[in-house]
Amino acid sequence: MRYSVLLGALALALLSGCASAPPKSSENICDVFDEKRGWYDDARRAERRWGSDISTLMAIMYQESSFKPKAKPPRTKILWVIPGPRKSSAYGYAQVKDETWKEYQRMSGNHWASRSRFADAVDFVGWYNAQSHKRVGIGKNDARNLYLAYHEGHGGYERRTYNDKAWLVGVANKVGERAKRYKKQLEECERRFKGPWWWPLR
Template sequence: MNFSRVSRLGFSLVLIVIAGCTTAPPSDLDNICAIFDEKKGWYKSAKKSAKRWDADIPTMMAIVHQESKFEAKAKPPRKKILGFIPGFRPSNAYGYSQALTGTWERYKRDAGAYGADRDEFDDAIDFIGWYNKLSYKENGVSATDARALYLNYHEGQGGYARGTYKSKAWLVGVANKVHARAGRYRTQLQGCKSRLDAANKGWFDWF
């Protein structure tokens, strides 16, 4: 038996398993504490974005849930031709945040995040914090108003200001669901925040 070859194969399988564990969605999407416990590093990334952009962690996480269900490589479903033939995707939205290519490029320029990728959670959550900050600057929406922030996120700040969502009852319904989820996440986070903060302290944070 060629043990060198077996070793290389075993190492490759380990890398595949690790990659799968890293990009797979959390097991429990309805509990923010369980999400942060399972996905090591996500809380630190969310907290960093919240501090940088004066954003709200539960609101940002509720938006990620709505946009991608925490799927790293999520894309909009293809349109159906004649009801069954897969056609083009309706947009170039991609990743955890479902950010459009043009908006993502603007974020990279504005935030100085030139190496950011839409399928990396830390970049995606920072993008959402940045976008929510724009909604505050342009439309005065507070960091915890998940309903209005999601409407800005979906329609753009200009569309929100013009009230384009008012003729879209389905979108208002979705925004209400995002707001409700953000509220649940916020209540849950209150019960585990101190533990998460302690677990994510760096060495210098103890002094």
């Protein structure tokens, strides 16, 4: 009996590990949604709630974590070899800092949200994009500028702090290009994820 319980626990742990692993192929959004059943519906809900399309949400998520649920910034080094503290409290699929996550929970009403849960993380990205649209006037599907505001904060975006960070501008350009690529790919496969005509997310 004890042996069978241990086997069951091991099997559950293995299944949990597989469930949280990032997609095998992240270059094609159709492959991502084929592998991660349920992610399309989560992203579609965020799209409908906040106004940024799925390709924009997913491009920002990819850039932040490569779809790793427990992603964290790398640790700093003390004397070049000793692991030091991390650069920030950013965590999860969307790499959200503690204080920003608390603000999202309060303002969105999603009080039990988790940064390592895809549905909550993609909803956060949609919410933040909506704030960027409201506060600094960025189009809800302008992935490049939305990413700059996501990285620098709304105050930093207004002050154009990114102009002193050529590397960041380059990354934002990549996010914009990925969003366009994801959008084109999704046009070829989205129909099979939407479900029948009566499905509520269609």
